[in-house]
Ligand SMILES: C=CC1=C(C)c2cc3[nH]c(cc4nc(cc5[nH]c(cc1n2)c(C)c5CCC(=O)O)C(CCC(=O)O)=C4C)c(C)c3C=C
């Protein structure tokens with residue numbers, strides 16, 4: 339089976355370069371598994387590889403990488419007695435495993451879960467939580483940006499599903515590839531760290547729509563339209579830590595805020611489409627602002643209707659969260675939807691694993707969430723149930739592991 343996977347992967351480069359698409363993913367994989375002697379090229383979905391360390395980018399994969407269809411978020415706490423040296427050894431193991439898996443190679447003593455599949459845009463991203471620094475004797479190297487987030491009035495946070503010493507974000511366009519990575523990394527942690535919490539998410543599968551589109555969330559809204567774009571002049575400055583940071587090990591890194599936000603879908607779905615659109619300030623069908631145009635047309639926040647009232651209501655989510663309402667603050671939102679079955683009252687336990695990226699959480703997430711907390715029309719339909727804040731260092735240098743400048747610097 340190992341030989342088969344390697345032979346398959348050997349065809350990836352040629353297939354990918356030629357943009358060859360071999361039917362659906364299931365078809366290609368099914369055929370290869372049953373006909374070991376005649377390996378076929380992987381689909382482009384399966385063969386797409388995201389480099390563990392990009393040649394020019396300093397940041398880890400999984401921040402500006404396009405959203406994948408499957409995601410796992412996991413937080414670990416160091417085991418009692420595990421010190422800085424043990425943490426360094428764990429990050430070394432994790433980095434090696436992540437690099438192998440992202441290249442579509444099986445790690446040692448593999449479970450076989452992802453056999454036959456290519457890398458499928460797998461990304462693995464590592465971060466450090468506030469508590470990590472005290473436990474490893476590195477309190478002096480803890481960035482102020484990791485100071486705990488303030489309490490918000492609508493918070494109903496579960497501490498057991500919040501924060502943690504170490505955080506991993508996994509994304510892949512194949513569910514087995516994503517789970518395989520989660521298992522491999524969890525096994526690597528044995529003896530050094532134990533799982534604190536773990537959450538599973540999903541997004542639309544690439545190829546499900548006629549052309550690439552902004553994702554929809556479980557409320558049915560086009561979500562992600564007004565994200566900062568890598569082509570924006572101030573993108574790097576907003577999302578990645580700059581050279582003037584006190585903690586040089588974070589230069590080129592970013593801060594991730596993670597929130598498990600349950601949606602009160604029974605209440606939401608009772609509202610008319612017109613009401614739902616006024617809650618956000620954008621149309622549901624194409625994501626265009628209520629002031630007209632297409633999805634990418636800027637909102638006209640100063641436009642009034644014939645009744646003299648703002649066309650985009652004063653409490654519309656997109657208005658309150660916009661940089662214009664927040665002294666220019668912006669973040670890169672990169673969420674996964676979640677559905678964890680049904681609650682006792684029959685309501686879906688579903689919503690958004692909200693993950694956002696910024697150079698400074700105080701000036702981005704906290705600034706905006708404070709504003710939303712005071713009068714966002716969307717808030718009555720949401721419950722913030724878990725929260726985390728993590729320092730995500732830059733990518734490892736070749737031959738190195740993520741976080742070495744912190745752990746050995
Ligand atoms: C603190 C930050 C934010 C939280 C928490 C949040 C939750 C949340 N948002 C939606 C749905 C939409 N959000 C949209 C825009 C938008 N949201 C935030 C911030 C938070 N959202 C920002 C900064 C923006 C961009 C504002 C702008 O510049 O225009 C939109 C509109 C489309 C878009 O631009 O993405 C939707 C829809 C949900 C469902 C949710 C919690 C579950």
Ligand SMILES: [Fe+2]
Pocket residue numbers: 655659
């Ligand atoms: Fe939002």
